[in-house]
Amino acid sequence: MPHSTHDLRPAQRLLRDVFGYDAFRGPQQEVVEHVATGHDALVLMPTGGGKSLCYQVPALLRDGTGIVVSPLIALMQDQVEALRQFGVRAAFLNSTLDADTARQVEDALLAGELDLLYVAPERLLTPRFLSLLERSRIALFAIDEAHCVSQWGHDFRPEYRQLTVLHERWPQVPRIALTATADPPTQREIAERLQLEQARRFVSSFDRPNIRYTVVQKENGRRQLLDFLATRRGEAGIVYCLSRRKVEETAEFLRQQGHAALPYHAGLDAELRAAHQRRFLREDGVVMVATIAFGMGIDKPDVRFVAHMDLPKSLEGYYQETGRAGRDGEAAEAWLCYGLGDMTLLKQMIERGEASEERKRLERIKLDQLLAYCESTECRRRVLLAGFGEIYPHDCGNCDNCLEPAETWNATLAAQKALSCIYRSGQRFGAAHLIDILRGGETEKVRQFGHDRLSTYGIGADLDAGAWRSVFRQLVAAGLVAVDAEGYGALHLTEASRNVLQGRRQVTMRRQLPRKRDREHERRERPTGLSVRPQDLPLFNTLRELRAALAREQNLPPFMILHDSTLRAIAEHRPDSLDQLARINGIGGSKLARYGEQVLQAVRGQG
Known part of the structure; x- marks a missing residue:
């Protein structure tokens, strides 16, 4: 090489010569040297933090082939192509290969002609592949997306539970498990399930300082999305929706508005999904509208925004999905638009699901944690990182609550009116009907149930419907009102609401203010992606x-x-x-x- 590398350590020299980087970032060098010398590691590092180098460099430094367990075909193919660009002898084994090509890869493994081999957990566990490994020289085992081992996680893969076979059959080969999303309980479960309790744990900050977090109350979701995208034409982004139908409708709507938008969900033909994914990866400025079926393993570094049109299911899922923005370290945005209907729908999905009661209880807790994030008036980053057991010591200056601090108001009287209305109408109705009662609406439903004769009829005329929607949403988020999933979203009181009704507890809420930003102001204020002079x-x-x-x-x-x-x-x-x-x-x-x-x-x- 034309540059001088004789005075560098082997790991640094390899990083420079092969990957073209002068220095490791954060704990990368420590991890690399720990694994390269034959020790096990559990690595928790945010998306874009350089996890892949933590096993790729040791695999190149050690004799033999690094075996990488990867859960997704798209991810392993992209990583292999990227490694080949660097001159690394990499290959994958998955269901996309024909028999002859797969046999060639197996022969290359046996001949010691591969630096890295990516394989899905299902294939790794077959007797044929384990036999291949017995006859090969193995540098290390890397278990990527290690959170898939957690039964309580959002990407559970039962095959991951069986990966203990690697330690049992090859105890002398170092193992490195890696993930970008694991709260403290999931971290413990990864170590336990993969028999990595004795492994050294490397935990980086989960902070992604280049991402700006914004949460808005849903009023007219499509219009709000269009406003958000108005100054982002030509930028690559992902828009997440909860249902397949909404994905297709939103993608069509954006296309009609001149955006290069494509739908992606599990119900689409596999070839069409693959074609849309290729366009997203290879063309500039494509917006992928998707369910969460899209994203895990997408290695595109220049995604400038991730927008959620509906509430995600957990803070962990939200963190992982927003983490697909700004992997290149440049400015990016995470925008979430949600309303009371999202809460109701997700709570119904939990209760009507076939999961065990313990699983449902955990999902309720995770949803409540996410609601608390959405309704918080604190720095978003502090609340988000607290969910991963990390203390963020100051306000970030790069979220909506820091940039435009939320106003709060004493909502005790409004809360009492809302709670009283729920109680007096029989705890059988959703927010829309309750708002009609409070505002003195003359609807057929109000008359049909005689709710125009209730003492709460018309007592909330001082607030408009939008303000009342905000009140009910925050009451649910605060645990003062519960959604009856079996009762079509009916709201009912909780034990905690008693103290509010009896005047023993004050209620403070964030005031929902309309954003009065003109387009030019928005253009000046928004973070720009790659800044070129x-x-x-x-x-x-x-x-x-x-x-x-x-x-x-x-x-x-x-x-x-x-x-x-x-x-x-x-x-x-x-x-x-x-x-x-x-x-x-x-x-x-x-x-x-x-x-x-x-x-x-x-x-x-x-x-």
């Missing part, structure tokens, strides 16, 4: 065009050729030799040899 923009765009052409030739997503941040650094430093280009982060030896001269030509062409 104006004088560097022509060269940056030329380099992107070159990258797109190289990606098309190889049928790869552009980011696998070179990341945006690498293109920005090239545009800024304008290297005029291979030696100078080699010093740019993200240009390893293989990429320098393959693309170096074309990149330099592009730089010289911009003179």
Whole structure:
């Protein structure tokens, strides 16, 4: 290589020569050296924190092949393609391969011709594959997405429970389990289920400082989404919806409004899903509208926003889904739009599900934890990280509650009126009808049940319907009102509401204020993604065009050729030799040899 590496440690030298990075980030180097010397590790590191290098580098440093257990076909294929770009001998075994290709991969494993082999847990556990491993030299076992072992987690995969066979049959081979999303109970379960209690635990901060968190009360979800996207045209993003039908309707609506939107859910034909995923990965500015069936294993670094049109099921799921934004470390946004109907629907789904009572109890707790996050007036980041057992010591300055602190008001009287109305109407009705009663509405339903004769009829005319929806939503979030999942979303009192009705407890709520931001103000205030200096923009765009052409030739997503941040650094430093280009982060030896001269030509062409 044209750069001097003789004075570096083996791990750092490999990082520079192969992956093109001058230094490890955070605890990466400590993890790499721990595993490379034969020890087990449990690594908890946020998305975008560089988990993959924690097993890829030790696998290259040790004799033999690193076996990576990965739960998703898309994830393993993307990682293998990315590694091959760096000149690493990587392969995968999964159901997409025909018999001849699979046999070639197996032969390469036996011949010691692979640095890394990715395999799904189901295939790894077959007698045939275990026999292959018996005849191979193994550098390490990496168990990616290790939270899949948790029965209480959001991505439970029963096969993960059987991965203890790796320790039992190959006790001398180091194991490294990795995840980006695990609250403290899930962390304990991973260690216990994978027999990693004695493994050294590396826990990074779960904070993603580049992501801005915003929660808005749902009024007209489509219009609110459109407003959010108005200044984000041409940016890649994900919009999550709870149902397949809503996914398709939202994608069609966005297409009609001129956005490059595609639907994705488990009910679509597998080929169509794969085609949409390819477009999302390989084209710029595509918005994927999806259920949570989409996302795990999506390695696209330049997703600029994740929008939730409905309430997620847990804080853990929300963190993982929002974590798909800004993996490149550049500014990104997490936007959540939710209302009382979302709460009601999710609570109904929990109660009507076939899970055990213990599982339902846990899901209720997780949903309540998420509701508390949504309704909090504190810094979002502090509340979010607290859910993972992490204390964030100050306000972040990059969430809606920090940027526009919420107003609060003494809502005790309004709460008493709402609770009294629930009680006097028989605890059999949802929020919409209760609001009609409180506001003195003359609806057929009010007259039919004689609710215009209740003492609570018309006593809430001082608040509009939107304010009352906010009151009922916050009463549910505070545990003062419960949703009757069996009773079509009827609201009823809880034991805690007694103290409010009897005047022994004050109720403070956040005041829902309309956002009075004009478009120009929004454009100035929103975080921008990749920031390129104006004088560097022509060269940056030329380099992107070159990258797109190289990606098309190889049928790869552009980011696998070179990341945006690498293109920005090239545009800024304008290297005029291979030696100078080699010093740019993200240009390893293989990429320098393959693309170096074309990149330099592009730089010289911009003179």
